[in-house]
Amino acid sequence: MELNILITTAPFGNGHKMVATALKNAFTNKGYYNVSVVDVFTEAHPRITETIKKAYIKSYEFGDAYSLLYYGTEKLVDKKVMDVYRNFGFRKLNQIALEFKPDIIINTFPILASLKIKNSSGENIPVFNIVTDFYVHKLWLSEEIDKFYIATNELQEELRKMNIPIEKTVVTGIPVRDAFEEMENLNNIFKKYRFIKSKKIVLINAGAFGVLKDIKKVCVDLCSHNNIQVAVVCGNNKELKAQLDSLDYRNLKVFGFTEDIHELYKISTCMITKSGGITLSEALAVQLPLIIFKPVPGQEKENALYFEKKGAAFIANNSNEIVNRTLDLICNHTILNAMRKNMKKIYNKSSSEIIVDDVVKNIESL
Incomplete structure (x- = not known):
């Protein structure tokens, strides 16, 4: 079965891009070659993203400022003020989707605009999230996400408490490059x-x-x-x-x-x-x-x-x-x-491979 797989990432630290690359390589190793990795933030708004990126790095020097940003957005995640973030990069992502025609979108960064992308039949394209920390910020969460790949059993229990059905979560660990294993x-x-x-x-x-x-x-x-x-x-x-x-x-x-x-x-x-x-x-x-x-x-x-x-x-x-x-x-x-x-x-070994197998299984059953 041929699949078009769109993996989204972001430029805030190298980690998200490394996960996206590890995942792309794992798909390729399994014979799925139509995989595109897109830095949605940079593609959509390069100048704004560069400014945000500099502010993000700078905020690390002032722990209190970053703490306010991190935990503050958790409190606002259900508020209307977050609509700006929910729509960030939508036009560009939709344009990419129209050209690439993905069967699935996999986020390595919480990009909420991906939930609004539709296929040629007007149906929502399935969205899977790979949480890249040992803690889940609420920006990762939405009832509309089809699957969550997470690092630990403890996170699975936390998500269950936040009303994410256990069948939507898989404990896989966080993907790393094959070279480490x-x-x-x-x-x-x-x-x-x-x-x-x-x-x-x-x-x-x-x-x-x-x-x-x-x-x-x-x-x-x-x-x-x-x-x-x-x-x-x-x-x-x-x-x-x-x-x-x-x-x-x-x-x-x-x-x-x-x-x-x-x-x-x-x-x-x-x-x-x-x-x-x-x-x-x-x-x-x-x-x-x-x-x-x-x-x-x-x-x-x-x-x-x-x-x-x-x-x-x-x-x-x-x-x-x-x-x-x-x-x-x-x-x-x-x-x-x-x-x-x-x-x-x-440690969960072969995270990328486990995620790829589960993604393919889920797409086949949709």
């Missing part, structure tokens, strides 16, 4: 990056925009320990990379944006990171213990609290806590092993 020769990775296998590696993931603060101080403190090697991924933050390169420590390696970040995950002892849903899912895939730095109130905080509750991460609120938590963790094999076991318990 593939077996690799770790000796070759150690050689590639010139890391000493007998020493611990602390990975610092600054995120796609390099928003992790106090990295320089953390690097200086950790690099003072000869038994520790530090790898920092700066993402697109060239200024941060230059700043850390200037430290010139022998046991510090600094990277910009890297496609092969999965290799660093696989050889690291633990990772210091922000708590985006995709990053956490990638860590789960390789059972990489986490120190989560000062999560911003909103989805980051909700994600971090879930991981802490499950014994898969520690939360640190300043640079001293980061260093102390990291040193305590890498020196305690019992805690490290316990965290790895806890991560294995909550």
